[in-house]
Amino acid sequence: xxxxxxxxxxxxxxxxxxxxxxxxxxxxxxxxxxxxxxxxxxxxxxxxxxxxxxxxxxxxxxxxxxxxxxxxxxxxxxxxxxxxxxxxxxxxxxxxxxxxxxxxxxxxxxxxxxxxxxxxxxxxxxxxxxxxxxxxxxxxxxxxxxxxxxxxxxxxxxxxxxxxxxxxxxxxxxxxxxxxxxxxxxxxxxxxxxxxxxxxxxxxxxxxxxxxxxxxxxxxxxxxxxxxxxxxxxxxxxxxxxxxxxxxxxxxxxxxxxxxxx
Amino acid sequence: xxxxxxxxxxxxxxxxxxxxxxxxxxxxxxxxxxxxxxxxxxxxxxxxxxxxxxxxxxxxxxxxxxxxxxxxxxxxxxxxxxxxxxxxxxxxxxxxxxxxxxxxxxxxxxxxxxxxxxxxxxxxxxxxxxxxxxxxxxxxxxxxxxxxxxxxxxxxxxxxxxxxxxxxxxxxxxxxxxxxxxxxxxxxxxxxxxxxxxxxxxxxxxxxxxxxxxxxxxxxxxxxxxxxxxxxxxxxxxxxxxxxxxxxxxxxxxxxxxxxxxxxxxxxxxxxxxxxxxxx
Numbered sequence: 409x410x411x412x413x414x415x416x417x418x419x420x421x422x423x424x425x426x427x428x429x430x431x432x433x434x435x436x437x438x439x440x441x442x443x444x445x446x447x448x449x450x451x452x453x454x455x456x457x458x459x460x461x462x463x464x465x466x467x468x469x470x471x472x473x474x475x476x477x478x479x480x481x482x483x484x485x486x487x488x489x490x491x492x493x494x495x496x497x498x499x500x501x502x503x504x505x506x507x508x509x510x511x512x513x514x515x516x517x518x519x520x521x522x523x524x525x526x527x528x529x530x531x532x533x534x535x536x537x538x539x540x541x542x543x544x545x546x547x548x549x550x551x552x553x554x555x556x557x558x559x560x561x562x563x564x565x566x567x568x569x570x571x572x573x574x575x576x577x578x579x580x581x582x583x584x585x586x587x588x589x590x591x592x593x594x595x596x597x598x599x600x601x602x603x604x605x606x607x608x609x610x611x612x613x614x615x616x617x618x619x620x621x622x623x624x625x626x627x628x629x630x631x632x633x634x635x636x637x638x639x640x641x642x643x644x645x646x647x648x649x650x651x652x653x654x655x656x657x658x659x660x661x662x663x664x665x666x667x668x669x670x
Numbered sequence: 671x672x673x674x675x676x677x678x679x680x681x682x683x684x685x686x687x688x689x690x691x692x693x694x695x696x697x698x699x700x701x702x703x704x705x706x707x708x709x710x711x712x713x714x715x716x717x718x719x720x721x722x723x724x725x726x727x728x729x730x731x732x733x734x735x736x737x738x739x740x741x742x743x744x745x746x747x748x749x750x751x752x753x754x755x756x757x758x759x760x761x762x763x764x765x766x767x768x769x770x771x772x773x774x775x776x777x778x779x780x781x782x783x784x785x786x787x788x789x790x791x792x793x794x795x796x797x798x799x800x801x802x803x804x805x806x807x808x809x810x811x812x813x814x815x816x817x818x819x820x821x822x823x824x825x826x827x828x829x830x831x832x833x834x835x836x837x838x839x840x841x842x843x844x845x846x847x848x849x850x851x852x853x854x855x856x857x858x859x860x861x862x863x864x865x866x867x868x869x870x871x872x873x874x875x876x877x878x879x880x881x882x883x884x885x886x887x888x889x890x891x892x893x894x895x896x897x898x899x900x901x902x903x904x905x906x907x908x909x910x911x912x913x914x915x916x917x918x919x920x921x922x923x924x925x926x927x928x929x930x931x932x933x934x935x936x937x938x939x940x941x942x943x944x945x946x947x948x949x950x
Contacts, residue, residue, distance in 0.1 A: 560766075563768055566762070570830075661774075661813040
């Protein structure tokens with residue numbers, strides 16, 4: 409399928425969906441509206457809400473807050489995941505002792521931690537960051553752990569025979585291997601950082617996209633809820649594009665990454 | 671061509687395995703003896719090939735010489751010094767891909783110098799020179815996955831040789847390559863080796879390759895408890911071209927002679943490996 413054809417078909421789906429939505433919420437069929445506007449709003453209202461947010465500029469503050477929370481959650485969670493992943497992979501005893509607790513912590517649905525974090529850290533950004541960190545940490549942790557443990561034995565022996573000491577093996581063999589695993593999960597971990605931030609905001613905050621959606625919902629402003637959702641989707645897609653660019657630069661040496669994206 | 675006379679040394683041997691026995695403990699607590707009482711010496715500047723059937727412990731013996739494996743009994747001496755830990759005098763060319771996949775060709779070659787304290791610029795200049803020597807001067811910026819199997823072997827060869835090891839250990843290095851590429855790589859290896867003779871221990875299952883390359887061919891029996899059962903001097907003159915040398919009469923005579931011994935072991939090894947797999 410050619411690129412233009414694909415793009416036009418993709419656009420067609422959007423047009424049909426929005427068209428149906430508009431039709432069913434505004435034009436009565438057999439004397440009644442199939443989608444009552446109170447519950448479903450309509451595309452025009454949602455669109456004008458989005459335009460209003462951007463033209464008045466209120467949205468920027470909320471976007472900035474959510475973005476900042478996501479970045480902090482990603483940075484702190486990744487750092488912790490890398491450190492602990494490395495430590496556990498190099499110390500099998502430590503890994504064995506902590507194994508059940510790591511599994512337990514990872515099994516816990518992280519949303520239930522949100523009230524605790526709000527209690528501990530207040531309504532500001534840090535309770536949201538903490539929630540995001542608990543999500544990002546485990547993804548990075550497991551990937552780094554795997555990456556360090558699955559270093560090819562031959563490559564390792566080669567490093568030794570070339571005269572590397574433990575520190576140099578760490579830097580030239582274990583570290584790049586672990587990073588490559590971590591970067592291969594970059595999309596997931598960045599996504600979870602945003603999820604942590606938005607869910608945290610939704611459950612109690614004074615700013616951010618989650619707050620915006622929660623406020624709209626509180627006053628039955630369905631158009632506001634949908635508008636918030638659309639802005640959020642666009643936000644996540646933009647971040648994901650950024651991640652793809654970073655990934656393509658960092659993983660040039662990987663055969664699969666290079667082939668997929670050329 | 672004669673090797674440059676080295677400074678007089680206390681021993682003529684670069685590598686000496688003295689009754690080296692290698693055993694592994696299996697999962698069910700049985701002991702598997704891979705190699706039994708192997709006695710083998712490699713002189714300075716000598717190219718020795720070890721040939722044996724699949725699974726006879728040729729690579730095991732090489733790992734012992736590298737210090738990657740400790741023999742259960744017997745001693746290993748490197749330049750008359752007992753070997754403890756890794757063999758720092760040796761460069762090792764692995765059968766499998768051992769390049770660092772996250773480094774470009776030139777970085778892969780330079781790493782050996784960088785970790786021993788050379789500056790980055792210095793190491794890179796030397797690496798570029800070595801890449802040119804192995805015919806890959808134009809491929810410095812490529813990552814291993816962008817190179818063919820033969821090109822990767824060339825990079826690996828440069829990676830090992832740039833450190834100027836006194837001993838070169840090679841574990842079926844050209845095994846994964848196609849027949850033509852193997853011969854080209856064999857000639858490249860001989861060229862590089864002639865320029866600066868190192869003691870070479872070259873493991874292969876290909877008798878023709880062994881005779882074409884080596885000064886001495888050592889035959890191992892089928893495993894387990896594999897032993898060294900033969901040691902032939904290769905009387906062919908150097909420099910050699912391994913395309914041509916296979917046509918020489920002496921080559922054929924020697925090949926026939928060694929093969930008469932090796933054949934039985936190959937059949938024994940084959941019978942054992944098939945017997946074992948059917949038992950599993």
